[in-house]
Amino acid sequence: MLSLRTTNCVLKVLKTARNEQSFHRWLAPTLRELKRRKDSQGPEKPVHRKSFLEWNYDSEIYAFSKRLGEDFNNDLLLKAFTERSYIIDEEEKQKSVGIEQPTLNLIDNKELVAKGSEFIDDIVKRYLRTVLPRLPEEGIIELHKYLTSVETLSHVSYHIGTPELILCADFPVEKLTMANVLKSIIAALIESSGENRAAIFVRDFILTQIADKDLLQFWDLQHPIKLLSDILARDNIQSPEPRLVGCSGKNTILACFRVGLYTPHNKQIIGLGVGETVDIAHEMAAIDGLRQLFGTPENILFPYNLELEQLCASTDKNLSVNEWSQKNLPVQPTNFELHQVKMTSSC
Amino acid sequence: MSQFGRVKQWNTFARCWHLFDATWQNPLQCSPLIEKYLKGLHKPIYHPFVDCGDHVVIMNSKQIAFPGEEWRRRVYFHHTGYSGGASWTPAWELHEKDPTMIFRKAVYHYMKGNLFRRVVMERLHIYPDSNVPEEIMENITNQIQPLRPIPKTLDSYSNEEIEKYPKIIDYPQDYLLSK
Numbered sequence: 024m025l026s027l028r029t030t031n032c033v034l035k036v037l038k039t040a041r042n043e044q045s046f047h048r049w050l051a052p053t054l055r056e057l058k059r060r061k062d063s064q065g066p067e068k069p070v071h072r073k074s075f076l077e078w079n080y081d082s083e084i085y086a087f088s089k090r091l092g093e094d095f096n097n098d099l100l101l102k103a104f105t106e107r108s109y110i111i112d113e114e115e116k117q118k119s120v121g122i123e124q125p126t127l128n129l130i131d132n133k134e135l136v137a138k139g140s141e142f143i144d145d146i147v148k149r150y151l152r153t154v155l156p157r158l159p160e161e162g163i164i165e166l167h168k169y170l171t172s173v174e175t176l177s178h179v180s181y182h183i184g185t186p187e188l189i190l191c192a193d194f195p196v197e198k199l200t201m202a203n204v205l206k207s208i209i210a211a212l213i214e215s216s217g218e219n220r221a222a223i224f225v226r227d228f229i230l231t232q233i234a235d236k237d238l239l240q241f242w243d244l245q246h247p248i249k250l251l252s253d254i255l256a257r258d259n260i261q262s263p264e265p266r267l268v269g270c271s272g273k274n275t276i277l278a279c280f281r282v283g284l285y286t287p288h289n290k291q292i293i294g295l296g297v298g299e300t301v302d303i304a305h306e307m308a309a310i311d312g313l314r315q316l317f318g319t320p321e322n323i324l325f326p327y328n329l330e331l332e333q334l335c336a337s338t339d340k341n342l343s344v345n346e347w348s349q350k351n352l353p354v355q356p357t358n359f360e361l362h363q364v365k366m367t368s369s370c
Numbered sequence: 371m372s373q374f375g376r377v378k379q380w381n382t383f384a385r386c387w388h389l390f391d392a393t394w395q396n397p398l399q400c401s402p403l404i405e406k407y408l409k410g411l412h413k414p415i416y417h418p419f420v421d422c423g424d425h426v427v428i429m430n431s432k433q434i435a436f437p438g439e440e441w442r443r444r445v446y447f448h449h450t451g452y453s454g455g456a457s458w459t460p461a462w463e464l465h466e467k468d469p470t471m472i473f474r475k476a477v478y479h480y481m482k483g484n485l486f487r488r489v490v491m492e493r494l495h496i497y498p499d500s501n502v503p504e505e506i507m508e509n510i511t512n513q514i515q516p517l518r519p520i521p522k523t524l525d526s527y528s529n530e531e532i533e534k535y536p537k538i539i540d541y542p543q544d545y546l547l548s549k
Binding site for chain 2: 237239240270271272273274275277278281296297299307
């Protein structure tokens with residue numbers, strides 16, 4: 024006969040055997056299996072936001088304009104977001120359903136793109152010529168080419184949140200489409216709030232893309248040493264004399280040379296360059312000299328407060344490299360003065 | 371990256387070469403100073419994972435100085451790994467065998483032991499005398515100031531200087547100074 028104590032022990036063992044674990048043994052294998060099945064399907068395809076249930080295109084368009092702080096005409100904005108490919112796509116959809124003559128109250132943005140593109144070209148060139156009066160016309164053109172490239176415009180367009188709002192056939196939205204939509208948005212802004220407002224938009228969103236960049240990187244200068252001596256020759260200055268200012272680890276693979284360019288007549292340094300060989304350092308010194316002459320130092324601060332009426336006329340052009348010299352430079356206010364003018368007028 | 375940005379980075383990370391004259395210097399006190407240059411601690415871009423250290427060339431390591439009884443009391447331990455393979459070498463004996471060893475060990479032991487220590491030590495070049503190879507000398511762009519001034523020894527005074535030195539008394543003719 025079992026004693027009371029032994030019974031208790033057996034009961035205890037049985038009890039622990041019944042509610043054994045504090046966790047579910049099926050959970051980990053199930054998750055593992057789900058993960059395996061998900062992986063076997065390959066990466067998830069991107070889904071357009073409009074396929075979600077609570078998507079409201081009208082309110083999104085309204086919010087877009089408010090987010091930018093602009094007063095758009097809503098019809099114009101809708102037109103700016105409509106691509107030709109979307110209209111064709113929609114018509115074909117209707118035809119496939121059986122509608123003989125599909126009617127869509129949509130106009131594509133082709134006209135707006137052309138208008139916006141022209142406006143951006145004009146403003147960008149005028150702004151660059153105003154703030155960089157010493158930079159040769161070739162440099163202005165290269166900077167303009169960078170600022171109005173599909174790459175730059177699509178970057179700006181993407182980050183102000185257009186891709187989800189664009190009505191087009193391609194998904195994910197192509198870069199060219201995004202760039203075109205940005206142009207058409209600017210054209211829509213011209214028609215809604217006037218050119219002044221649109222010029223400020225271009226200045227704030229497109230021209231700021233060069234704010235932290237090295238300006239001469241966009242302009243591939245061929246033979247900078249020859250170019251510098253040619254320019255100085257026009258001002259009756261002899262070609263600069265290169266001197267080795269410093270070097271470290273001369274006999275090693277990590278050698279670094281520093282070359283300074285000095286004018287022969289008054290022994291002033293006009294450019295300083297570094298590089299892994301003396302030749303590269305000499306070339307960089309020449310580029311540095313040109314940088315000083317063209318008024319595009321490394322730490323240049325652009326006056327991002329200029330408005331349309333402060334920009335120079337569209338017909339004005341900077342000097343070409345081939346005729347560039349200190350004497351021929353037109354008398355124009357420099358960046359700093361422009362900045363000061365704006366500061367004092369706003370006070 | 372623009373061409374200008376590339377050379378700017380090259381210039382920032384260029385390795386300098388420093389010269390240090392070890393004559394009459396205590397290697398144990400110099401090692402913090404040498405370590406600073408070897409690891410690049412003196413640079414504003416320093417970070418433990420950034421390889422920004424400089425080279426240090428130490429010359430005249432044979433002329434180092436130890437205070438007091440240190441040459442006899444300081445002992446360098448080595449074990450061959452076999453039983454009975456332990457050996458203790460006094461500093462003076464080690465210095466006779468290899469005049470660069472004491473300085474190298476002083477810097478090595480001062481640095482914190484990690485995977486970078488041996489890499490950093492590769493940038494330390496020690497020469498027992500002032501015969502540093504010409505190609506090494508051409509790299510040098512800076513000299514590290516020694517911690518202690520080098521005193522002028524009695525031997526280094528020339529006869530002429532001794533003659534000119536002001537005397538307080540005149541010794542008598544028959545006074546014997548030395549044999």
